[in-house]
Amino acid sequence: MRFGPFTPQDQLTVTSLGLEFAVAVALGTGCGFWADRRFETLPWLTVLGMFAGFALGMYILIKEARKMARQAAPSKDEKKDGSL
């Protein structure tokens, strides 16, 4: 599979993914903790929020990876030539 050439936009999007994942988990945990304190159910909603945030982070990662794979896939013209 061919990757690149990458533009600065691609590179910046990839470097943001780590932070996006971390923020997703933190946001989920924070919302869960807030809900736990409000409904006095500590620690169940915090744990649920953390897992939901983790799932959201994974969703963002997979979505971006699929988009990059689509961009990296050889075009029809390239297939005809037999080149990569």
Added chain:
Amino acid sequence: MEVSETLAHHILDHDFGVMFGTLHLPITTHTVTMFCISIVLLVLGLLMARQGKGVFSRLMHTLGEEYVAFMRDGIVVPGMGVEGKTFVSYFCTLFLFILVSNLVGLIPQMKTITSNIAITGGLALCSGALIVYCGIKFHGVWGFIKSFVPGGTPWWLVPLLFPLEVVSLLIRVCVLAIRLFANMISGHMVLLSLLLIVFIIGQLSKLAGVGTALPAMGLEIAMTLLELLVAFLQAYVFTLLTSIYAGLVIHSH
């Protein structure tokens, strides 16, 4: 004063607010610095826009033109496409404001206002509003809402995917704010910590303190130069990411 207190004193905001009855008007070091930067940039913008015949006037005008051309061809068009040309003025303002805010912290006795999450959050909210505005402008309200769900998604997955995509957009806006805030505050904490090392070791032994001063100063200079780079880099990253996110919304179909 404890080390943590010294760090907090030099980095965090200080409120000199006044009370009008029960109403508290917060006048903080960061807000004052922000207004000063705004005034300086306004004057700079007016100088750049003016078409005089003097050397200084022509120089400023040329600088302004080069700056706008760089923003248009280097940041806005690659991120948003030609549709983004109408938003060049926003990106020019954003880049210059963040850059000057970052650089101001390197001047002694001045504060880096971008090391305050409220200010970076405000900037990110402006960018978030621009992203939403772009979506509504180019696709209409219903088209923008529909663009959250990828094409070909089964109907029963829509209630699950729509909130995920909306929160993804919110997370992107949060990431913009956190990245700038974290980079600026961490750089200044490192700078201050290096300086404080000399005094901490000096309290243990004066001779060792004097011996530490020279390497600490060397590191301090290196870190200041790195901070200079980070100031430019973060302003560039913030504006480029805003244009990329807006471009993703514009070209979502």
